[in-house]
Every structure is written in structure tokens, then in C-alpha cells.
Amino acid sequence: MTLPVTVVIPTFRRPDDLVRAAGSVLLQTGCPPFDLLIVDNDPGASAREAAASLRARLPASITLSYRHEPRAGVANARNAAVETVRTRLIAFLDDDQTAAADWLASLMDCHTRFPAAVTFGPVRTVLPPGSSLHTDYLKEFFSRPEQGATGYMAKSFGCGNSLIDLEAIPPGRPVFDASTNETGGEDDVLFSRVRLAGGRFAWCAEAVTFEHVPVSRASLAYTLRRAIAYGQGPITQARRQTPPDWPAILFWMGVGAYKLVVNLALYAWGWLTRSPDRAWHIDRAARGLGKLIWWISFRFYGASRL
CATH class of the missing domain: 3.90.550.10 (Spore Coat Polysaccharide Biosynthesis Protein SpsA; Chain A)
Known part of the structure; x- marks a missing residue:
């Protein structure tokens, strides 16, 4: 049925x-x-x-x-x-x-x-x-x-x-x-x-x-801001637990630091060589940054658009 x-x-x-x-x-x-x-x-x-x-x-x-x-x-x-x-x-x-x-x-x-x-x-x-x-x-x-x-x-x-x-x-x-x-x-x-x-x-x-x-929205200026917010996702979930899962938060911060450093280096090389893949690297770097600044809220909807 x-x-x-x-x-x-x-x-x-x-x-x-x-x-x-x-x-x-x-x-x-x-x-x-x-x-x-x-x-x-x-x-x-x-x-x-x-x-x-x-x-x-x-x-x-x-x-x-x-x-x-x-x-x-x-x-x-x-x-x-x-x-x-x-x-x-x-x-x-x-x-x-x-x-x-x-x-x-x-x-x-x-x-x-x-x-x-x-x-x-x-x-x-x-x-x-x-x-x-x-x-x-x-x-x-x-x-x-x-x-x-x-x-x-x-x-x-x-x-x-x-x-x-x-x-x-x-x-x-x-x-x-x-x-x-x-x-x-x-x-x-x-x-x-x-x-x-x-x-x-x-x-x-x-x-x-x-x-x-x-x-x-069809620009890095928009997508990178969203990428930072997406990067915060795992830590946001850990913070919502009662009590907050601090070991998980610290783990994801470590992951974020690694992704930020590695992908910034790859982006810099891609920019110098004009690689078409460089946008993915700066996106991944932004997601890593999000895990390091997890306490900052990025607002895209609701009252923030009024």
C-alpha cells in the first residue's frame, strides 16, 4: 500500500x-x-x-x-x-x-x-x-x-x-x-x-x-564561509552531548589543525602553478579552520537575513 x-x-x-x-x-x-x-x-x-x-x-x-x-x-x-x-x-x-x-x-x-x-x-x-x-x-x-x-x-x-x-x-x-x-x-x-x-x-x-x-553564491567568497561552518559540524555534535565530549572536541581540533596547515601549503603551491585543483585545497583548509574556531557561530538563515 x-x-x-x-x-x-x-x-x-x-x-x-x-x-x-x-x-x-x-x-x-x-x-x-x-x-x-x-x-x-x-x-x-x-x-x-x-x-x-x-x-x-x-x-x-x-x-x-x-x-x-x-x-x-x-x-x-x-x-x-x-x-x-x-x-x-x-x-x-x-x-x-x-x-x-x-x-x-x-x-x-x-x-x-x-x-x-x-x-x-x-x-x-x-x-x-x-x-x-x-x-x-x-x-x-x-x-x-x-x-x-x-x-x-x-x-x-x-x-x-x-x-x-x-x-x-x-x-x-x-x-x-x-x-x-x-x-x-x-x-x-x-x-x-x-x-x-x-x-x-x-x-x-x-x-x-x-x-x-x-x-x-557562485564564488569562493561564499563557499569558504560555508566550508568553515561545515568544518565545525563534528565538534558541534560533540558539544551537544551531555556532558560535552571534550576528548572528541580535542581530537577534532587536532584534525582541523592538520587539515589547515597541509591544505594551505597545497593551495599555495596550486596558486603558484595555477592548478585547477587549488579551490578544493582552500576549501579543505577552511573546514580545518572551522574546527579550530568552533565557538564562533556563522549565521546564514532566519533573523540574520532580515
Whole structure:
């Protein structure tokens, strides 16, 4: 039996991107009727008109709902979705993504064959026209690489392009930790809880989405800041334990120092020789730096963008 599902698109001040993302959802094929929920996380409700315009394009098989969550923050937006949906399954699509026509059908088929708390699919990068410097690096940075054949796996990724089974995640509300509203990582916190509770993750190689990178993000100036924040991830998890896991924190700081020194040297050599690989080295150096300055929060979402 196919379980009912809601596709959720959280959005923040990207009405044009929202229309593009939702438009790809309206073109889904091979799946039973489903709900589409747009969660507008802008206090000014900037997505309201875009959501209204989509109603005129709705096929009979899709029910569209709009939820305004005025408290800006990625965790708040996702929690609002969990509070609103009437289905057991939630398929999350980011507002800067689009989905292949068989995306939802593939996720649902995977969940039937490989029941899991969370199912993930690949994300492919679409760079803005004119991007030429560090193209290969940028494509890899914004993508979610293939993980092999469809089936169970140990890894977890971000919420964008994921299917969450609300009955298979640990109990307790809110589902997403509000302390991550501005920094992101709300998905990492949840999926760590899932892992500790014995929940399973699955990979659906056929459920492809595309991430459309704006010009403002297609540069090292943006990606390196994100790389520093990503580098903080293992220490953030160690700090969240009660009590904090100080041996792990010290271990990861040592790893960070090594990565910083080695990759700065490799980047310097790559810059001198104009190696096309140099962007990866400075990215790894930035992730190492993140482990050394773990107490500094980098804010990308929520109130930090108001």
C-alpha cells in the first residue's frame, strides 16, 4: 500500500525561485495524488502571491496549501510544516531546487522497498550563466554526489531532497531544534537523533533534484564561509552531548589543525602553478579552520537575513 505524502517547500524571500521549484512539483508523473505545502518563512509573507498564482496551474491530483510562519528560521519553517501536514510522509524540496519528473514516484517506490526513517536522493548543480572560475569545484560543492545503487546506507545528508517518515523518527516536539534557526544544521541534529535511536537511512539513486545556484553564491567568497561552518559540524555534535565530549572536541581540533596547515601549503603551491585543483585545497583548509574556531557561530538563515 502506498502511503499518503506531502511535498513541502519552505521558502524565504525567493518568490521567483519558489514558482520554479513548485512548478517542477506540479509536473510530477507516475505517483498517486499528493499534497503540496508551501511554508512562507518571511515575516512579510513575500511568497503569498506566488503561492496564489500556482493554484491556477494545479492538476486535479495535487492539493496545495499555504502556511505563513512569520518567525524567521530554518527550524521554525520545518517545524511549521510538521505541525501542518496530515500525512505520515514528508518530501522536502528546497526553494532553490527543482525536481525531475519522476522524483516523488522514485522516493515513494524506494520507501516501499526499503522502509527507512529518512530517504535521500542525489542533487545536481546548475550554475548561473557565465560561471567559469572553479566550475568543477562549485558543481561539487553544491551537489549531493551519487551513493551507489538504491538501498540502505549509513550516511545522512541535508533535508533538501529527502523523504521523512514521521512515524520512524524519535518522538518529541519540536522535531527540529530551534537553536539552529540562524546557523542551519537542524537536519544534522535530527538525523543524529534518528541514528542514535536505531533509525535507518536509505538512498534513492533515481530521485534526482537540481540545485540552481544564484550568482551571489557562485564564488569562493561564499563557499569558504560555508566550508568553515561545515568544518565545525563534528565538534558541534560533540558539544551537544551531555556532558560535552571534550576528548572528541580535542581530537577534532587536532584534525582541523592538520587539515589547515597541509591544505594551505597545497593551495599555495596550486596558486603558484595555477592548478585547477587549488579551490578544493582552500576549501579543505577552511573546514580545518572551522574546527579550530568552533565557538564562533556563522549565521546564514532566519533573523540574520532580515
